[in-house]
Amino acid sequence: MAIAAPALDATALTSWLDDNGIPGKDEGLTVEPLSGGMTNLVYRLRRGGQDLVLRMAPGGMSERAGRTMVREYAVLTALEGTAVPHARAWALGADPAVLGGTFYVMDYVDGWSPAASDLWPAPFDADAALRRALALELVEGAAKLSRVDWEARGLSGLGRPDGFHERQVDRWLRQFNEIAFRPLPGLQDAAAWLRGNQPASWSPGIMHGDYQFHNVMYAHGAPARLAAIVDWELSTIGDPLLDLAWVLMSRDWNESKFDLTGMPPDAELVAHYEQHSGRSTAGIDYYLVLARFKMAVILEGGVARSRTDARHERAGSFADISVNLAAEAGAMARRLS
Structure with missing residues (x-):
């Protein structure tokens, strides 16, 4: 509600x-x-x-x-x-x-949002080749964001990049423990692996924090053109590669909503991001585990609130997704160990 x-x-x-x-x-x-x-x-x-x-x-x-x-x-x-x-x-x-x-x-941005419908609008609904560019534009938007000089733009107070990765596991486990009403198998395996596999070096930048099809708008008509990135409420100064991992992670549930025929494979999206951001994606597996670990906790929080607060009723529908994400994070961690 x-x-x-x-x-x-x-x-x-x-x-x-x-x-x-x-x-x-x-x-x-x-x-x-x-x-x-x-x-x-x-x-x-x-x-x-x-x-x-x-x-x-x-x-x-x-x-x-x-x-x-x-x-x-x-x-x-x-x-x-x-x-x-x-x-x-x-x-x-x-x-x-x-x-x-x-x-x-x-x-006001004159465009369309993938969040507004379960179907691609014309002409993307009927042409898989045109849909390909939607994903490339999405990734390119994240790459452009990662290149912004956040210090020169006056955003030094937006977040705390120092210790960003060192804080992630404890922060999200603490949040999970505050709302936990059931176990999430795989979460602890992912946490242990993440603690031991933090990036040796990385470059801070602006992070959107929830970067996916649901939080962008496209210009009307073809070819695909990103009109605006929206919903900046989770933005911070952190590691922008997590935004790329968020795109790749969200692909799994986008498949249940959209016809992704024609969309580039993950490897091509990663290469496209690297080309346009100038950032190395050599350690992307860490970010893919972290994205699933973090999202599992976020969604589980909504599920927990839905049990006692009717305003969060819709979040109850994520009950299976949070379980699956935690299991995927754990399985990836074990496979990479």
Whole structure:
């Protein structure tokens, strides 16, 4: 059950838009709820000829939810002028007194999202050759993100790259232990292997944190072109190779939703990432184990919450996926040992 998107105070919002120099002053304002999620609310704004999106932490949510909006805005602002496809961010509303929560406004992206349907839109639905480029564009987007000079872009405070890999196992096991209601066979095998096989060297960069088909938008029509990477709430400064591993891991459940005929094999996607990022992917197996280990814990957290909170009912459908991911992580770890 998603959070219902409440009506916004149009008068207060109009005044804020005017004060922040957002185009469309004196041309009227219409507000349309686009979604009400568990962690944020999304609205489409129309003001004269300007189409905008407002993303907000719901009123009454924790201070952490507000900080998430600040983080998303910081990343989008830092990406301005880079090759990374993204929506332009206009302004941040850090005072909850304006609308009841921290929010920001960005451009509306005219495109389509794979998350919106179980079918590819035309012409990708009927042409496997065209679908191939969807995956290549997805990987290329992650590669472009990995190349951004995050320090020069003012993102030094976004995360803690020092000790990133040393923290991963303990962090996610701690989270699992806090919500555990059943064992996840394979999780401990993966944890032990990950502790002993951390990368000897790596280069920090911007990580999206949940990079997959569900969190990008494509331009309408062929050829495939990535229009924007969206949903930056898990972004941080870490190891960008984990975003690539996330793409490869998510392929497994995308197969149950989409026809992936024509999509490049994993080896080609890895080579494409390496070509466009300039990063070595020689140790990709570590990241593939880590991605499954981490996602198993994340999804299991949703399953645990669904047992006591009706708002998380949908997350209960991930019960088998979290078990399978933990088992896969453990099996990969044992095979690589």
